[in-house]
Amino acid sequence: MMRADNEPRRGSPLRIDGAEVRIVRLPLVTPFTIATGTMYDKLFPLLILKSDGLEGYGEGVMDPLPDYLDETLIGSMSLVRDVLLPKVVGQSFENPEDLEQILIGWRGHYMAKAMVEMAFWDLWAKSLGLPMKTVLGGLRQAIEVGVSLGITSLEETVTRAEAHQALGYKRIKLKIMPGHDVEVVKAVRRALPDAHLTVDANTSYSLSDTAVFRALDGFELDYIEQPLAWNDIHDHAVLQSRISTAICLDESIRSAADTRKALQTDAARVINIKVGRVGGYLEAKRIHDVCAAWDVPVWCGGMLESGIGRAHNIHLSTLANFRKPGDTSSASRYFTKDIVNEVLTAEQGLMPVPAGDGIGVTLDWKFLETVTEQVESFKP
Numbered sequence: 001m002m003r004a005d006n007e008p009r010r011g012s013p014l015r016i017d018g019a020e021v022r023i024v025r026l027p028l029v030t031p032f033t034i035a036t037g038t039m040y041d042k043l044f045p046l047l048i049l050k051s052d053g054l055e056g057y058g059e060g061v062m063d064p065l066p067d068y069l070d071e072t073l074i075g076s077m078s079l080v081r082d083v084l085l086p087k088v089v090g091q092s093f094e095n096p097e098d099l100e101q102i103l104i105g106w107r108g109h110y111m112a113k114a115m116v117e118m119a120f121w122d123l124w125a126k127s128l129g130l131p132m133k134t135v136l137g138g139l140r141q142a143i144e145v146g147v148s149l150g151i152t153s154l155e156e157t158v159t160r161a162e163a164h165q166a167l168g169y170k171r172i173k174l175k176i177m178p179g180h181d182v183e184v185v186k187a188v189r190r191a192l193p194d195a196h197l198t199v200d201a202n203t204s205y206s207l208s209d210t211a212v213f214r215a216l217d218g219f220e221l222d223y224i225e226q227p228l229a230w231n232d233i234h235d236h237a238v239l240q241s242r243i244s245t246a247i248c249l250d251e252s253i254r255s256a257a258d259t260r261k262a263l264q265t266d267a268a269r270v271i272n273i274k275v276g277r278v279g280g281y282l283e284a285k286r287i288h289d290v291c292a293a294w295d296v297p298v299w300c301g302g303m304l305e306s307g308i309g310r311a312h313n314i315h316l317s318t319l320a321n322f323r324k325p326g327d328t329s330s331a332s333r334y335f336t337k338d339i340v341n342e343v344l345t346a347e348q349g350l351m352p353v354p355a356g357d358g359i360g361v362t363l364d365w366k367f368l369e370t371v372t373e374q375v376e377s378f379k380p
Contacts, residue, residue: 013092014120014127019085020048021077023374026306026335033151035177035204036067042304042334045077046368049088049119056123056358059309060115061276068202068303069111069230069251069277076112081376084116090380096121100282110254110279117280118312126358131315133353136281138318142350146171146325147333148200148302154184161188161195168348170325171196171222177204182215189219196325200225203251207235213243222324223248223270233258237267246270250301254278256286263294270324272301275316276309284316292321302327307340311359314344314351325349339368 026042033039045060062071083106093099099120103113125135133140147169149160161172174188176199185199198221205212205227213224223246228235230251240247246269249262253271255278262268271291275284291298300317303309313328330345331338338344340361342354354360 013094014051014124015092016049016051016089016120016123017380018050019089019378020050021080021085021376021378022046022048022368022372023073023077024306024339024368024371025373026339026371028304028334029332029336031150032304032334034175034200035151035202039304042306043073044306044309045073045080045115046306046308046339047080047115047119049116049123051123051127054123054126056119056121056126057308057361057363058115058117058119058122059276059305059312060111061274061303061305061309062111071109071111076109076115079106079109079112080116084112085378088116088120089378093120093124096124096280096282100280103279111276114276114278114280117282118275121281122312122358129357131353131355131357132312132359133315133318136285136315136319138315138353139320140318140353142352143314143317143322143328144170144325144349145328145346145351146173146196146198146349147329148173148327149175151175151177151180154187157184158187158191162191165192165195167346168350169329169346170349171198173198173200173225173327175200175202177201178209178212181212185216185219185221196222198222198225198248200250201227203228203230207238210239210242213239213245217244221245225272226250226252233262233265233267236262237265240266240269248272250274251277253287255283256290259287259290263290263296269296271296271298273298273316273322274301274303275312276303277301281316285319288319288321297321297323299324300326300328302329304334306335307331307338307342307344307361308359308363310344311340311342311354311361314353315359318353337367339364339371
């Protein structure tokens with residue numbers, strides 16, 4: 001019997017009939033500056049996996065250059081194009097764990113593997129007729145969100161922090177770097193004495209800067225995010241022993257094993273989970289569970305994603321141990337127009353989980369065509 005168009009296909013393996021990769025460039029509303037540089041637009045790969053009339057969407061979070069982590073857009077796309085998709089397209093998979101066996105044999109390239117895995121999860125959830133949060137084991141209909149403010153002048157930072165506090169965001173995160181740290185935090189704390197404040201250093205300090213972090217201890221920050229090197233858990237443990245404010249790790253955490261080592265050595269007391277950074281949902285859930293076992297809270301970070309990546313992050317954030325506000329703020333903060341039809345907007349610091357099967361958002365194909373720089377199709 002043929003399946004009706006709206007009838008979920010339950011219990012059968014999912015055959016990947018084809019795939020499409022688009023390189024998309026979305027201009028940012030305003031430049032976004034952090035310790036490692038300034039972004040003026042968001043260039044990213046969008047993967048579409050196809051099966052029996054359904055489509056699953058995944059967004060890559062790798063940068064053109066290795067300024068966040070060591071993965072790059074060109075290198076990742078080479079692996080996706082030449083290795084991963086040829087092993088996926090035309091094959092059938094029972095579930096995401098089945099697909100993982102194709103991905104785990106290749107070292108590194110977490111972001112490339114995450115894009116493929118996330119697109120499959122979306123496709124698989126749609127084939128089951130279920131929302132992504134349901135197949136992930138999520139609990140919430142809406143999630144608490146904070147805002148991440150890039151590096152600007154002290155005066156503008158205070159003004160922007162006050163504006164976002166008034167909008168109801170549950171946490172204000174300030175990007176810092178050497179020379180732009182204690183004074184800006186002092187000014188924002190003076191203006192917002194009761195706000196949940198955090199800072200994100202994006203790996204720009206060393207242990208020789210311990211005095212800076214001891215000074216930041218005086219401003220009742222919820223945590224200090226990734227102050228030291230992206231690949232150094234040990235020095236974070238040393239720094240945590242010298243300060244009272246909790247350290248949160250981002251770039252240093254690529255796996256559940258990294259998480260265990262960080263928690264065992266007290267290198268972090270909060271963990272930022274970015275599903276794209278850690279290779280996909282399966283590893284993100286493992287990290288979540290390790291942290292839950294240690295009673296360490298997690299939150300979902302952002303990479304200036306479009307509505308596709310943002311929707312994935314929202315669904316992930318419905319898991320029980322996401323106990324701190326994440327970076328999934330309103331898409332309109334970053335893009336004048338998004339590539340999805342649905343408007344992802346937070347109200348009073350709460351972001352509703354998109355309704356519908358899978359990640360719950362659909363592509364605005366007409367607009368997507370105008371911001372696509374390259375398209376490749378893959379068939380069995």
